[in-house]
Amino acid sequence: MPLFHEIYGQYFAIAEKVLQQLPMNKNEIQQVIEENGYGETLFHFADAFFNEEDAWHLVKQDKECYHSILHQLPQRPVTLLEKQWLKTMLQDDKISLFLTEAEQLHLLNQLQEVSVLFGPEDIDYYDQFQTDDRFHNTEYQRNIHLLVAGIQKQLYLEIEYQGLDNQVNVTHRIKPDKIEYSHKNNKFRLKGKRQTKKGKWENCLLNVSEIQTVRLLKQHFENNSVQRITEKSITCLLKDQRDTLERATFHFSNYRKVTQKLEDEAMYQLTIFYLAQDETELLIQVLSFGPFLKVTAPNRFIQQIQYRLRKQREMFYPKYLDQ
Amino acid sequence: MAKKFQELVKNSEILRRYARDFYIYGFKDREEFTYGSKRSYDNERRRIESFFSEFIEIDYNNGKKTLRLAIDGHRKSENPFQRLWKSKSFTKNDIFLHFVLLDIFIDQQKFTIAELVELIDTDYLSVFQDDYMLDPLTIRKKVKEYVALGILQENKQGKTLYYQQLPRMVLSENVLQAIQFYKEVFPVGIIGEHLLARETKIQRSPYVFKHTFFHQTFDAEVTLLLLQAIHQQREVSFQTYKQNDIQFLPLKIYSSCESGRQHLVGKLKGKKRLYSIRLHTISHVKLKAVNPQTVLYQEQLLKQKEVVWNAAIANRPTQVLKVFFSIDEEKEVYLIRRLEKEKRQGDVTRLEKNRYLFQIKLADMVAITPFLRTFFGRIEKIQCTNRLWEKQFWVDYQKMYSLYFEEEVQR
Numbered sequence: 001m002p003l004f005h006e007i008y009g010q011y012f013a014i015a016e017k018v019l020q021q022l023p024m025n026k027n028e029i030q031q032v033i034e035e036n037g038y039g040e041t042l043f044h045f046a047d048a049f050f051n052e053e054d055a056w057h058l059v060k061q062d063k064e065c066y067h068s069i070l071h072q073l074p075q076r077p078v079t080l081l082e083k084q085w086l087k088t089m090l091q092d093d094k095i096s097l098f099l100t101e102a103e104q105l106h107l108l109n110q111l112q113e114v115s116v117l118f119g120p121e122d123i124d125y126y127d128q129f130q131t132d133d134r135f136h137n138t139e140y141q142r143n144i145h146l147l148v149a150g151i152q153k154q155l156y157l158e159i160e161y162q163g164l165d166n167q168v169n170v171t172h173r174i175k176p177d178k179i180e181y182s183h184k185n186n187k188f189r190l191k192g193k194r195q196t197k198k199g200k201w202e203n204c205l206l207n208v209s210e211i212q213t214v215r216l217l218k219q220h221f222e223n224n225s226v227q228r229i230t231e232k233s234i235t236c237l238l239k240d241q242r243d244t245l246e247r248a249t250f251h252f253s254n255y256r257k258v259t260q261k262l263e264d265e266a267m268y269q270l271t272i273f274y275l276a277q278d279e280t281e282l283l284i285q286v287l288s289f290g291p292f293l294k295v296t297a298p299n300r301f302i303q304q305i306q307y308r309l310r311k312q313r314e315m316f317y318p319k320y321l322d323q
Numbered sequence: 324m325a326k327k328f329q330e331l332v333k334n335s336e337i338l339r340r341y342a343r344d345f346y347i348y349g350f351k352d353r354e355e356f357t358y359g360s361k362r363s364y365d366n367e368r369r370r371i372e373s374f375f376s377e378f379i380e381i382d383y384n385n386g387k388k389t390l391r392l393a394i395d396g397h398r399k400s401e402n403p404f405q406r407l408w409k410s411k412s413f414t415k416n417d418i419f420l421h422f423v424l425l426d427i428f429i430d431q432q433k434f435t436i437a438e439l440v441e442l443i444d445t446d447y448l449s450v451f452q453d454d455y456m457l458d459p460l461t462i463r464k465k466v467k468e469y470v471a472l473g474i475l476q477e478n479k480q481g482k483t484l485y486y487q488q489l490p491r492m493v494l495s496e497n498v499l500q501a502i503q504f505y506k507e508v509f510p511v512g513i514i515g516e517h518l519l520a521r522e523t524k525i526q527r528s529p530y531v532f533k534h535t536f537f538h539q540t541f542d543a544e545v546t547l548l549l550l551q552a553i554h555q556q557r558e559v560s561f562q563t564y565k566q567n568d569i570q571f572l573p574l575k576i577y578s579s580c581e582s583g584r585q586h587l588v589g590k591l592k593g594k595k596r597l598y599s600i601r602l603h604t605i606s607h608v609k610l611k612a613v614n615p616q617t618v619l620y621q622e623q624l625l626k627q628k629e630v631v632w633n634a635a636i637a638n639r640p641t642q643v644l645k646v647f648f649s650i651d652e653e654k655e656v657y658l659i660r661r662l663e664k665e666k667r668q669g670d671v672t673r674l675e676k677n678r679y680l681f682q683i684k685l686a687d688m689v690a691i692t693p694f695l696r697t698f699f700g701r702i703e704k705i706q707c708t709n710r711l712w713e714k715q716f717w718v719d720y721q722k723m724y725s726l727y728f729e730e731e732v733q734r
Contacts, residue, residue: 001471001472001473003408003511003513003514003543003544003547004335004408004411004544005411005472006411006412006413006417006418006421007421007472008408008409008411008517008520009331009409009410009411009413010406010409010410011331011413011418012413012418012421013409013520013521015418015422016422016521019422020523038330038373038374038376038406039372039373039374039376040330040369040373041330041373044329044330044331048415054415055415056415056418056419057415057419057447057448057451057455058418058419058422060450060451069423069447069450070422070423070426071426071429071446072426072429074422074425074426075521075523076425076521077425077474077488077489077491077492078491078492078494078518078521079472079473079474080472080473081472081473081514082514082517082518083473083492085511085514085515085518086498086502086518088509089501089502089505089509089515092505092509095501098497098500098501098504099497099498099501100497103495103497103498106495107498110492114473116554117511117547117550117551117554118510118550118551118553118554119554122550122553122554122575122576123510123550123575123576123578124575124576124577124578124628125578125579125580126577126578126579126633126634126667127579127580127581127633127665127667128580129580129664129665130663130664130665131664147529148500148529151529152526152527152529164656164660165656178529178530178531179529179530179531180530180531180532180533181504181508181530181531181532181533182532182533182534183508183532183533183534183535183580184533184534184580184581185533185534185664186580191531247582247584249347249348250347250536250538250582250583250584251581251582251583251584253346253347253536253537253538253583254534254535254536254537254583255395256393256394256395257349257393258349258380258382258391258393259348259349259350259391260350260382260384261350261384268350273395284697285697287696287697287699288693288694288696288697289693289696290692290693290696290719290720290722290723291719291722291723291726294726294727302727305727306727306728307700308699308700309699309700309720309723309724309727309728310728311699311700311701312699312700312701312702312720313724315649315700315701315702315703316702316703316704317717317720317721318714318717321717321718321721
């Protein structure tokens with residue numbers, strides 16, 4: 001059962017879309033291809049779709065219009081591989097955040113005949129942080145369901161929140177935007193806008209684990225304000241010793257980055273782009289590379305590293321290194 | 324005559340390697356790619372430029388062109404690299420039969436191959452004036468293929484084989500929403516992407532992701548086969564960048580949430596100890612026979628796991644590490660939380676106010692070095708039975724210090 005098969009391919013998907021929408025004229029079909037295809041798809045696809053001589057024989061031209069030769073509207077059925085993946089997905093410990101027990105059972109019944117592809121024990125996320133999100137807790141599950149409903153229906157939310165360091169609950173009025181999941185932290189957070197005391201809206205990020213209650217309000221909001229994102233960058237010199245080039249290029253691959261080879265042997269320049277709120281995390285990641293990665297700009301970032309290194313020297317540092 | 328360029332490919336392996344290099348490294352010029360001919364580079368680059376056009380960045384260094392895929396992996400709802408798995412080439416018979424067979428089998432009606440041949444001829448091909456024809460063997464082969472894909476089923480009545488479509492599965496809105504989540508974080512998420520692609524109408528995903536590593540998608544096929552082998556306790560054979568034919572009993576995939584690197588852990592045929600191999604270097608995986616001894620090796624791995632920090636399964640005597648931290652309990656609670664969350668199998672003890680001890684037993688101390696470096700500024704003392712490692716840790720610290728305080732060190 002191959003994963004790399006043409007029935008999952010983009011060309012088949014575009015053909016299905018076109019066949020569902022026919023009759024259309026050539027321009028309209030080309031537009032569907034262009035909207036759904038890759039850079040060169042139109043050229044390759046159109047050639048085989050319209051050309052009667054060496055064509056796919058799925059459409060028939062009648063004057064300006066193309067008609068489907070099919071008698072029904074096509075939709076690709078779910079394959080065995082996809083069913084197996086769904087059954088495997090049902091074993092995940094977070095599944096109740098998305099499907100009720102009845103929904104899980106219903107899906108499982110549809111998949112009775114198929115086996116799972118693998119089990120949770122076959123893959124080990126050995127460096128995943130311990131989480132305080134309680135995926136099995138019904139209150140937590142309910143909160144996630146309400147947050148998703150708020151996002152999809154664009155409804156204001158009233159959220160009671162108790163941060164880890166606070167003793168009291170704070171009630172926020174929120175315009176929810178997205179639920180952010182971090183695999184490393186195994187944690188969900190709500191991204192959105194919170195109303196300040198002065199009535200303005202500011203960006204906020206709330207840990208779902210610290211949300212006490214969620215109330216869906218009846219009033220809809222318009223999602224017209226784009227979140228302002230401040231992107232920052234650091235530039236580093238990388239010395240490719242002890243496999244550092246590969247480790248670093250992989251490690252920072254979830255940031256937008258630019259790697260350039262320098263004239264000195266085994267030296268590279270790495271520029272990493274990040275969001276302001278991720279600065280501490282990036283700093284920690286840079287520190288983990290030790291002397292093989294040196295930040296050269298900006299100064300403010302360098303100073304943070306210097307502060308930690310100096311503090312370490314003051315706290316403890318083996319004397320034999322000075323000899 | 325040179326073959327005409329095609330956007331689609333028969334085999335994903337070469338494309339997988341090029342795409343990874345453009346994304347992970349992004350500094351290599353045409354001369355530095357050694358996977359195939361220069362022409363192969365040109366073709367793969369052209370494909371990648373076509374598939375990922377909005378993410379392409381080009382640099383010129385000393386007159387040499389380098390191409391990179393610049394994607395910010397943070398907080399995206401979709402992984403663009405899933406497109407790679409939608410690029411399989413096909414013939415005109417493949418696409419014609421796909422749509423026509425599904426059209427014929429739309430309800431639960433049964434057909435023999437002979438009936439299908441007849442139907443295709445009279446109901447579909449007859450509308451064309453040209454001489455396009457399909458022989459019964461091609462149709463039979465395609466029908467058998469769709470049985471294997473789990474779309475059609477084969478039944479015998481007397482001596483005759485009949486084919487019909489398996490009952491159609493309809494996915495509810497909530498299931499689709501669950502797939503929107505799992506396709507980005509679950510192994511072989513591309514299958515979820517395929518499931519969503521067949522839906523005509525779908526709501527915008529309410530999720531975004533942090534710390535997901537898009538490049539893992541390049542290894543989807545290898546990951547799928549290895550996970551199946553592990554689950555079924557089967558041996559496998561595969562190739563790596565260095566070796567052509569490796570016989571291996573896979574036991575577990577070790578996947579890093581911090582760096583996105585993945586390793587296959589298991590037993591090399593003929594060797595006693597366990598090995599870990601970087602997953603992205605593996606290709607051409609073939610599933611072999613079930614190994615009845617798998618459970619024994621799983622137990623061996625479980626035992627070794629207790630003294631391993633990451634995916635490097637070391638086979639050395641266990642050493643003890645004690646790290647004493649000085650942390651301000653009032654102002655730096657987040658650091659105590661970090662220790663608790665990131666300690667893995669280690670222990671964290673509060674010794675007295677503002678003093679904490681982290682203890683762990685490991686077979687390979689080198690693996691924990693990066694983690695400890697992130698606590699520079701708080702380490703009060705380190706005690707390790709591996710003195711050589713301990714010395715290297717501080718030598719590296721000193722080097723790092725000199726990097727950032729060059730003038731001070733020179734004085």
